[in-house]
Amino acid sequence: xxxxxxxxxxxxxxxxxxxxxxxxxxxxxxxxxxxxxxxxxxxxxxxxxxxxxxxxxxxxxxxxxxxxxxxxxxxxxxxxxxxxxxxxxxxxxxxxxxxxxxxxxxxxxxxxxxxxxxxxxxxxxxxxxxxxxxxxxxxxxxxxxxxxxxxxxxxxxxxxxxxxxxxxxxxxxxxxxxxxxxxxxxxxxxxxxxxxxxxxxxxxxxxxxxxxxxxxxxxxxxxxxxxxxxxxxxxxxxxxxxxxxxxxxxxxxxxxxxxxxxxxxxxxxxxxxxxxxxxxxxxxxxxxxxxxxxxxxxxxxxxxxxxxxxxxxxxxxxxx
Amino acid sequence: xxxxxxxxxxxxxxxxxxxxxxxxxxxxxxxxxxxxxxxxxxxxxxxxxxxxxxxxxxxxxxxxxxxxxxxxxxxxxxxxxxxxxxxxxxxxxxxxxxxxxxxxxxxxxxxxxxxxxxxxxxxxxxxxxxxxxxxxxxxxxxxxxxxxxxxxxxxxxxxxxxxxxxxxxxxxxxxxxxxxxxxxxxxxxxxxxxxxxxxxxxxxxxxxxxxxxxxxxxxxxxxxxxxxxxxxxxxxxxxxxxxxxxxxxxxxxxxxxxxxxxxxxxxxxxxxxxxxxxxxxxxxxxxxxxxxxxxxxxxxxxxxxxxxxxxxxxxxxxxxxxxxxxxxxxxxxxxxxxxxxxxxxxxxxxxxxxxxxxxxxxxxxxxxxxxxxxxxxxxxxxxxxxxxxxxxxxxxxxxxxxxxxxxxxxxxxxxxxxxxxxxxxxxxxxxxxxxxxxxxxxxxxxxxxxxxxxxxxxxxxxxxxxxxxxxxxxxxxxxxxxxxxxxxxxxxxxxxxxxxxxxxxxx
Numbered sequence: 001x002x003x004x005x006x007x008x009x010x011x012x013x014x015x016x017x018x019x020x021x022x023x024x025x026x027x028x029x030x031x032x033x034x035x036x037x038x039x040x041x042x043x044x045x046x047x048x049x050x051x052x053x054x055x056x057x058x059x060x061x062x063x064x065x066x067x068x069x070x071x072x073x074x075x076x077x078x079x080x081x082x083x084x085x086x087x088x089x090x091x092x093x094x095x096x097x098x099x100x101x102x103x104x105x106x107x108x109x110x111x112x113x114x115x116x117x118x119x120x121x122x123x124x125x126x127x128x129x130x131x132x133x134x135x136x137x138x139x140x141x142x143x144x145x146x147x148x149x150x151x152x153x154x155x156x157x158x159x160x161x162x163x164x165x166x167x168x169x170x171x172x173x174x175x176x177x178x179x180x181x182x183x184x185x186x187x188x189x190x191x192x193x194x195x196x197x198x199x200x201x202x203x204x205x206x207x208x209x210x211x212x213x214x215x216x217x218x219x220x221x222x223x224x225x226x227x228x229x230x231x232x233x234x235x236x237x238x239x240x241x242x243x244x245x246x247x248x249x250x251x252x253x254x255x256x257x258x259x260x261x262x263x264x265x266x267x268x269x270x271x272x273x274x275x276x277x278x279x280x281x282x283x284x285x286x287x288x289x290x291x292x293x294x295x296x297x298x299x300x301x302x303x304x305x306x307x308x309x310x311x312x313x314x315x316x317x318x319x320x
Numbered sequence: 321x322x323x324x325x326x327x328x329x330x331x332x333x334x335x336x337x338x339x340x341x342x343x344x345x346x347x348x349x350x351x352x353x354x355x356x357x358x359x360x361x362x363x364x365x366x367x368x369x370x371x372x373x374x375x376x377x378x379x380x381x382x383x384x385x386x387x388x389x390x391x392x393x394x395x396x397x398x399x400x401x402x403x404x405x406x407x408x409x410x411x412x413x414x415x416x417x418x419x420x421x422x423x424x425x426x427x428x429x430x431x432x433x434x435x436x437x438x439x440x441x442x443x444x445x446x447x448x449x450x451x452x453x454x455x456x457x458x459x460x461x462x463x464x465x466x467x468x469x470x471x472x473x474x475x476x477x478x479x480x481x482x483x484x485x486x487x488x489x490x491x492x493x494x495x496x497x498x499x500x501x502x503x504x505x506x507x508x509x510x511x512x513x514x515x516x517x518x519x520x521x522x523x524x525x526x527x528x529x530x531x532x533x534x535x536x537x538x539x540x541x542x543x544x545x546x547x548x549x550x551x552x553x554x555x556x557x558x559x560x561x562x563x564x565x566x567x568x569x570x571x572x573x574x575x576x577x578x579x580x581x582x583x584x585x586x587x588x589x590x591x592x593x594x595x596x597x598x599x600x601x602x603x604x605x606x607x608x609x610x611x612x613x614x615x616x617x618x619x620x621x622x623x624x625x626x627x628x629x630x631x632x633x634x635x636x637x638x639x640x641x642x643x644x645x646x647x648x649x650x651x652x653x654x655x656x657x658x659x660x661x662x663x664x665x666x667x668x669x670x671x672x673x674x675x676x677x678x679x680x681x682x683x684x685x686x687x688x689x690x691x692x693x694x695x696x697x698x699x700x701x702x703x704x705x706x707x708x709x710x711x712x713x714x715x716x717x718x719x720x721x722x723x724x725x726x727x728x729x730x731x732x733x734x735x736x737x738x739x740x741x742x743x744x745x746x747x748x749x750x751x752x753x754x755x756x757x758x759x760x761x762x763x764x765x766x767x768x769x770x771x772x773x774x775x776x777x778x779x780x781x782x783x784x785x786x787x788x789x790x791x792x793x794x795x796x797x798x799x800x801x802x803x804x805x806x807x808x809x810x811x812x813x814x815x816x817x818x819x820x821x822x823x824x825x826x827x
Contacts, residue, residue: 179686180679187676191665196624197656198677198730199648258667 003252004264006307007300011271014278022281030281032159034273039161040227041243042269044220046172047213048244049265053176054189054206055257056105056112060097060119061217061244065237067127068094068221073136073231076144083144091218097123098214102207120241127233137230151226161223165266168216173262185209190258246297247272252304271296323386325350325514326371326402326483331380333366333538337749340366341538343380348483353505353515355529357522359558359810360610360775363538364518368485371516372404373397403476407488411468413461418443420460421475446474449511450504466497473504477513484508485516490524491611502528520609522551522814534558551816559806567782569801572601572765579738579769580633582825586616587625589793595825596788596795598738603760603770605784607777607809613793614773615657618740622647622654634737648677651737655727655744657773659720663727666716670708671697673715674729681734700729704759721752728759738769745779757783777806788824789813797821 019025044061051058068090075086101119104110141148155163176182187195188202195202225231251268253260275296279289324347333341341363348354358364369375371382373391381388384400391397397404411420418439419426429435443456452470460468469489476484486505490498505515505528519525525532532549534541534557542557578600585593594617598604606614620627623643632641634650641647647654656662664673674697675682682693697711706725708718715726724744731739741760745753760783764770774780780787787799789812796812803820811818 174687178688178690180683180688181686183672183676183679183688187665187668187672190667191661193662194665195676196644197654197662199643199645200676201643201645258665 003304004261004267006304007250007252007264007267007271010300011267011274014271014274018274018278018281025277025281030277032157034277035162036159036227037161037276038270038273039159039163039165040220040223041240041247041273042165042266043161043168043223044213044217044240045244045247045265045269046168046262047216048241049248049251049253049260049262050172050176050185050209050216051112051213052245052248052253052255053185053257053260054209055192055255056206056209057116057245057255058101058119058210058213058217059113059116059241060101060123061241062237062239063120063123063127064094064097064214064217065221065224065240066231066233067123068218069225069231069236070127070131070136070233072222072225073138074130076147077136077139080143083147086144087147087222090222091215094214094218094221095211098211098217099207101214102210105210106203106207116241124233127231127236131231131233133233135230135232138226148226151223161227164219164223168219169262169266176262181205181208186258243269243272246293250297250300324348324383325352325385327383327386328367328371329381329383331367331370331377331382333370333375333377339538341370341377344535344538344540345380346533346540348514348516350482350514351509351512352531353509353517353529355517355519355525355532356535357519357525357532357554357558358535358541359777361777362535362558364535365487366538367535368404368487368516368518371397371402371485398479401480401482403479403481403484405469405472405476405484405486405489407491409465409468409472411460411472413468414459416457416459417447417454417463417471417474418456420471421446421456421478423475442478443474446477449477450474451507464497465492466494466501469493469501470504473508481513483514483516485518487518488520488611489517490519490521498524520611520814522554525549525554526551536560551814555807555810555814555816559810564778565782568761570601570761570765570785573767574602575600578635580631580825581621582631582633583627583629584617584620585627585629586613586620586793588616589613592793593629594790594793594795596798597825598769598771600767600769601764602785603764603772603783605780605787606771606773606790607780607787607813608775608790609813610775611792612790612813614790615742617790618654618656618742618771618773621740622652624654648734651735652740653677653731653734653736653738654740655724655731655742657742657746659723659727660716663730664715664723666723667714669712669714670701670706670718670726670729671711673726674700674733677730678734696733697729700726700733704729704732705755719749719752721748721755724748724752724756728756732763736763736768738771739763740771740773742773743775744772745774745776753779777809780809781806789821791815795824798824 024030048058048061071093072086072090075081075089076083101115104115105112151160153160184200184205187200188205192202224237247268248260248265250271251264272293275293276289279286279292327347329345330343331341332343344367356364366375370377373393373396382391389400421443422439427435427438440456447454450470450473454467460471490501493501502524505517509515517529526549530546532544532554536558544553576599577597580597582595583593608614619625620630623641623646632639639650641650641652660666671694675693679688682689682696694711700706701708704725706729707722715723744756760770772783781804785801787804787809788795789797789809791813796815796817799808799821808818808820812821
């Protein structure tokens with residue numbers, strides 16, 4: 001919990017400084033808007049974190065968001081499918097792709113980085129190809145207004161993506177921190193060999209994390225499509241995998257696996273979005289956007305590592 | 321006799337708790353092949369590590385060409401012309417032959433780049449000297465293990481090695497490759513290179529050594545010349561260490577044949593198979609020299625390695641054990657050799673480790689019930705007297721003996737029917753050892769089949785009710801309690817059949 005606490009303090013500090021410099025930070029409109037983007041980015045970041053806990057990585061997130069978004073637009077507006085079917089279809093495609101990642105990684109022992117990097121290239125290409133590289137929009141959402149309000153509306157004054165993120169986080173929190181499956185994920189991520197010796201089917205556990213991550217990504221894909229209201233296949237979701245990884249790492253996940261928590265990832269996501277907001281509100285040139293993010297992630301992880309090295313030394317020097 | 325090239329006089333080395341070497345002496349003449357043999361833990365590797373500069377002796381001196389020298393590290397050893405060929409090859413298999421031979425001392429050309437013409441030209445003659453018909457441009461991963469080993473020898477020669485130490489060099493070679501290596505050892509000796517040859521295989525020693533030096537318990541046990549060295553004489557010298565006896569006959573009810581394993585083929589020895597039967601209530605020891613395939617057999621039994629023909633019979637019923645989960649469900653548990661990498665997830669807490677294989681018992685609808693889980697962990701902490709500050713302490717902060725008890729706790733939280741212990745007390749202090757023996761005995765008396773793999777002669781002789789001895793992937797024989805002595809174990813472990821030994825499997 002110490003780790004999450006440190007990053008939480010940083011989040012509070014940044015909010016306070018930004019709010020002090022520009023009171024508009026705490027305006028209702030700004031807060032709601034931020035809640036919306038935290039919801040959008042949070043859902044797939046949880047998936048990214050899940051995969052990182054198993055000592056893997058998923059680089060295909062951004063492309064998968066583009067592909068699922070494009071499939072959703074086309075199935076609704078061009079093929080005129082009923083929206084529940086379209087949603088199921090998109091979810092199924094995402095899960096199938098996630099399963100393929102998991103299968104290649106656990107069955108053929110391919111490196112997650114390579115498998116999902118190929119995914120990144122493949123899905124982007126497919127999205128552009130099926131749309132013939134054209135931007136496609138929802139228009140006036142004739143026939144799927146319900147879905148639009150589910151994805152882009154409000155509940156009790158809160159943006160739907162944020163509400164969904166809360167619900168998913170609660171479920172994920174229980175799964176990761178309270179269930180057998182969650183324990184197996186951590187064990188397989190920390191020490192796959194020992195987990196195997198304890199009778200855990202580590203291949204299945206690891207493969208399933210890719211399926212779950214892809215499902216969350218597919219869900220994000222639907223929400224993002226409605227957020228932007230149209231999908232440009234060549235730019236939609238670009239670099240989002242890196243947001244997910246950055247948020248997870250900032251929130252305490254280790255790329256070595258076996259570490260991380262839902263609350264940590266959520267704080268990481270919030271921190272990244274606050275940073276973006278800060279760049280806007282404080283009049284920092286928006287070209288520095290990525291640079292600010294990179295610097296903060298670097299400092300956060302460095303501080304954590306220094307702290308860890310110190311406490312490791314302390315343990316080593318303890319009289320036995 | 322020629323003046324010795326190497327002389328080690330009165331070398332002693334103490335490690336915390338053990339005297340690894342006690343005034344050991346060794347001399348090697350130019351062009352002489354000296355074999356060193358001894359049981360597991362007799363001090364062979366410590367002696368060689370002193371020659372390689374890995375350890376410094378506490379007492380004694382090393383003389384090269386009659387002059388005392390200090391060997392502080394690998395570079396020193398290299399400078400003195402001492403080279404090592406380890407059991408585990410030390411080559412970079414992504415580079416070619418010449419690059420491996422000249423690794424770390426590449427000659428440069430006018431542009432400061434590697435002068436590859438020169439290294440290829442210079443490597444050729446060494447290969448020729450070894451009678452090796454391969455190109456210097458061949459990548460190492462394209463070569464057989466035997467050829468890779470030859471490349472290491474070529475490297476040693478290119479460093480002007482005058483003494484080459486070969487540690488179990490034939491353990492992964494085929495028969496014809498072994499013969500070729502032995503021939504080569506003779507050829508090198510004829511060229512004036514001295515060889516120290518360490519092997520468990522007495523046949524090979526017979527073949528190539530001029531002299532055999534036997535170590536026992538960290539002391540010189542004796543020497544035999546080529547003419548004197550027979551299998552029996554060697555084994556006689558190797559055994560005969562003082563072994564404290566603390567075997568207590570157990571009054572447990574025994575049910576012979578309660579557990580049977582048949583046709584167990586491990587990936588290490590795919591052409592050989594192991595079959596044996598063990599009684600309920602007994603501790604069946606598995607003795608053998610390192611590399612006999614005992615751990616691999618254990619892993620195959622519990623389904624960690626696939627073995628389609630394997631047959632496991634438990635209490636008269638044939639059961640299928642294809643995955644570790646199957647084994648656990650049948651009550652067949654393995655306490656593995658490497659507790660930090662295989663036995664435990666050391667970054668996790670005592671609680672999480674203890675319940676890892678049995679989580680389902682402490683959960684409902686897939687959710688862990690923390691209270692019951694804690695209770696189960698506490699139960700094991702109490703009954704095994706696990707010395708941990710709290711149930712939440714991370715295992716990596718505990719001592720070796722305590723960690724081993726956590727591994728035991730993992731399995732004892734369920735109901736074991738067969739438990740395989742692989743080197744159960746390695747790296748554990750004396751007090752914790754005695755406790756682990758007590759726990760094993762108590763389990764046996766409660767009706768669990770205990771299989772104990774151990775390379776510690778004292779342990780194997782004192783804890784086992786019967787001993788199955790393995791040699792190169794097979795059980796050479798099983799000793800009943802009254803025949804359990806060091807002599808018999810060593811005979812079987814070095815591959816010699818003896819009349820008192822029983823067959824491992826009877827229908």
